[in-house]
Amino acid sequence: MTPRPILYFSRNLNPRVAVAFARHLNAPVDLVPASPRHPAHEEAFRPINPNRLVPVLVENGKSLWETDAIAMRLSQMTDPEFWPAGQAGAEVQMWVSWSNLHLTRPGSSFYFHRLVRPQFSDEEPDPAFMEGEMRQFREGAAVLNDYLSGRTWLVGARPTYADFRAATLFPFAIPAGLPIAEYPDIVRWHGQLMALPAWRDPFAGLAEHPDQTKPLEGATA
Ligand SMILES: N[C@@H](CCC(=O)N[C@@H](CS)C(=O)NCC(=O)O)C(=O)O
Structure with missing residues (x-):
């Protein structure tokens, strides 16, 4: 089998x-x-x-x-249909490429420095760097917000991978200090995604860490 x-x-x-x-x-x-x-x-x-x-x-x-x-x-x-063929599929790819580079990349500096880095280092980032990251994040968020105005989802009439990928950071936006509340259509769309149980709580019932006293599951080496 x-x-x-x-x-x-x-x-x-x-x-x-x-x-x-x-x-x-x-x-x-x-x-x-x-x-x-x-x-x-x-x-x-x-x-x-x-x-x-x-x-x-x-x-x-x-x-x-x-x-x-x-x-x-x-x-x-x-x-x-979550990553369709043809023109809609190219649109999904557009949001995947765009959001990775122009939204999630600058926004993830806040995720990292506000939520991850403090767990192992108290070395604060250069404020000028963070200002530049915030400027880029805001530019991306404004583009996303305008596009979502009058649309329920990013591509077509139902959720696709474009929505999941563009929303990578949003479950952490508030603790990371990202100004999500300034973008009402993002807030509405993020709420629609959070209504999906798998997006709201993807790790429900799953172990947090592997058992490091045992060999890695599925590994051949
Ligand atoms: N470009 C890769 C990035 C993968 C990546 O950076 N993974 C990080 C988590 S976001 C990782 O594996 N870190 C070590 C860990 O989580 O244990 C992707 O989109 O999948």
């Missing part, structure tokens, strides 16, 4: 998107927690993803890394 594909995840930004999308699609994959940089599993993880990052989808012994490639595959496996 062919083993079920494994989706390795941690609770950080990108794997959160992959797990939420997989659960929303009810994808036939096993969700396996991973700490790809933990010394106990780092070497076993390297053949799975030489970048030692998650998410990774392993299917028939083949690894697919990058959240967006995994989302494309999950959509093919379940409901291709």
